Amino acid sequence: AQGVQAQTLANLYLAMEHSLEIIPVINKIDLPSADVERVMEQIDSELGLDPDTHIKCSAKEGIGIEEILEAVVGRVPAPKGNKENPLAALIFDAQYDPFRGTIIHCRIFEGSVKSGDTIKFMYNNSTYKVEEVGNFLLQRARREKLSAGEVGYVIAGVKTVSDVRTGDTITHLNKPCSQPLPGFKEVKPVVFASIYPIASDDYQDLADSLEKYKLNDASFIYEKDSSAALGQGFRCGFLGLLHLDVVQERLEREYDLSIILSVPSVRYRFTMNDGSVIFVDNPMHYPDPMSIEKGEEPYIRAMMMLPERYMGAVMKLCMEKRGINSSMHYTSPGRVELSYEMPLAEVIYDFYDRFKSVTQGYGSFDYDLIDYRESNLVLMDILVNGEKVDALSQIAHRDRARARALLACERLKEEIPRQMFKIAIQGAIGSEIIARSTISAFRKDVTAKCYGGDITRKRKLLEKQKAGKKRMKMVGAVSIPQSAFLAVLKSNKD
Numbered sequence: 001a002q003g004v005q006a007q008t009l010a011n012l013y014l015a016m017e018h019s020l021e022i023i024p025v026i027n028k029i030d031l032p033s034a035d036v037e038r039v040m041e042q043i044d045s046e047l048g049l050d051p052d053t054h055i056k057c058s059a060k061e062g063i064g065i066e067e068i069l070e071a072v073v074g075r076v077p078a079p080k081g082n083k084e085n086p087l088a089a090l091i092f093d094a095q096y097d098p099f100r101g102t103i104i105h106c107r108i109f110e111g112s113v114k115s116g117d118t119i120k121f122m123y124n125n126s127t128y129k130v131e132e133v134g135n136f137l138l139q140r141a142r143r144e145k146l147s148a149g150e151v152g153y154v155i156a157g158v159k160t161v162s163d164v165r166t167g168d169t170i171t172h173l174n175k176p177c178s179q180p181l182p183g184f185k186e187v188k189p190v191v192f193a194s195i196y197p198i199a200s201d202d203y204q205d206l207a208d209s210l211e212k213y214k215l216n217d218a219s220f221i222y223e224k225d226s227s228a229a230l231g232q233g234f235r236c237g238f239l240g241l242l243h244l245d246v247v248q249e250r251l252e253r254e255y256d257l258s259i260i261l262s263v264p265s266v267r268y269r270f271t272m273n274d275g276s277v278i279f280v281d282n283p284m285h286y287p288d289p290m291s292i293e294k295g296e297e298p299y300i301r302a303m304m305m306l307p308e309r310y311m312g313a314v315m316k317l318c319m320e321k322r323g324i325n326s327s328m329h330y331t332s333p334g335r336v337e338l339s340y341e342m343p344l345a346e347v348i349y350d351f352y353d354r355f356k357s358v359t360q361g362y363g364s365f366d367y368d369l370i371d372y373r374e375s376n377l378v379l380m381d382i383l384v385n386g387e388k389v390d391a392l393s394q395i396a397h398r399d400r401a402r403a404r405a406l407l408a409c410e411r412l413k414e415e416i417p418r419q420m421f422k423i424a425i426q427g428a429i430g431s432e433i434i435a436r437s438t439i440s441a442f443r444k445d446v447t448a449k450c451y452g453g454d455i456t457r458k459r460k461l462l463e464k465q466k467a468g469k470k471r472m473k474m475v476g477a478v479s480i481p482q483s484a485f486l487a488v489l490k491s492n493k494d
Helices: 006-017 036-045 065-075 200-215 241-253 308-320 344-358 398-415 455-475 482-489
Strands: 088-097 101-110 112-114 118-121 127-129 132-136 140-143 145-147 151-155 169-172 191-197 221-227 231-238 259-261 268-272 277-280 292-307 324-332 335-343 364-375 377-384 394-397 423-429 432-439
Touching: 006 292, 006 364, 036 324, 088 200, 132 145, 191 200, 191 221, 191 241, 200 231, 200 241, 231 241, 241 259, 241 344, 292 308, 292 344, 308 324, 308 335, 308 344, 335 344, 335 364, 344 364, 344 394, 377 398, 394 398, 398 423, 398 432, 398 482
Parallel strands: none
Antiparallel strands: 088 101, 088 169, 101 151, 112 145, 118 127, 118 169, 132 140, 132 151, 191 231, 191 259, 221 231, 268 277, 268 292, 292 335, 292 364, 324 335, 377 394, 377 423, 423 432
16 A cells, blocks of 8 residues: 555665565555555556566465465576585574574575584584484474575584574585685674663573573674663664664563663764774763763664655654755655655654654655764763762763753653652753753641741741751652653653
């Protein structure tokens, strides 16, 4: 119903870079709003493919499924390879079995592998003896061996999950291939956030779950982290916003964890006065402002496809997010493609939710990193009763710091319970206060017993009460509930 999306174009270009066969498929033709003719025009004009080669299908109704499978068999070329050559197998996935260890999913490009072979992982040179090989059917089907062109699994008693890297090459120890298969590279995370268990007793469960999850996701990285407010947790790196959402969802669903996710951050680059360059992705590691010569933040090129009627609202949103160097072209009547360069930090905050809102779900969004650019960066702290709450600190552009501080202060005011003394909630950049909310104190009516007489009697009682509350504020500690952290760390859409 929505036609060609930004993600469709991005994946098409990736497939073309690898010289893959493209089969255009028009899905969801069972919808009342489906416009097949318009989508065929987009396949021709936007994708540059022959619309006559398309296949119509509906996964819900089961329409066109057989035609797609036949097209895959008929149009996609058969895999190449020689089973007499040295073994070269590419790991594309893995899963953990508590009884068999790591089950490695791989494609055999050259050679063959069978039970009893001694194999080597080319990334870390670790060696293992193959216990079982087979293919994937409805269940795992054991085979005598896997040969060039086949896809299957290998069980080799791999106990340590960190030994398996998606994209690594498997070869024989005694007859290795000359070089690893192309395509394996260490992916670098661009979005960072800390994960803490809501209950501190669940820390070990979180650690075990992250280790198991890491097995199936080579791009996910994590290390131990701690917060004075939230306790022990982990600092995690993600490839992007979607990756972050997937990790959070899987930890909650598959591992039944209740977690708090800190404010997402990006990796900033700081040039110091002595000429050294450091990268910072955690606000707790922000360097001394007096020693910084300049700060830089990563920029992206955002590509958005949307109906023309939403163009004004989307352009306004991009300008709010410090978008620059815009370009626009009409891909078809009533449909436009926008391109903006903007800071990644603005996009990870709440851009995607607002973009979907202003386009009523009809817009699609994709982005890629381009470079680092100089920016006026500051460290924004949140103070509660004069004490800094490290879990709520953020690195932000100076022009955006006040708005974020006001939002955090207001949300904390709604969640922190009232005390017998006033509680000041402040947003600060260094010693400069940029936002404030105050939680008023519970107050006993000390003048209730005064039914008349001189006003000085009432004033004396009120002054005595005021002095007592001042002493209480000096020694009183404010306990911040977990709900307050969740309220601040959730996005604006909530």
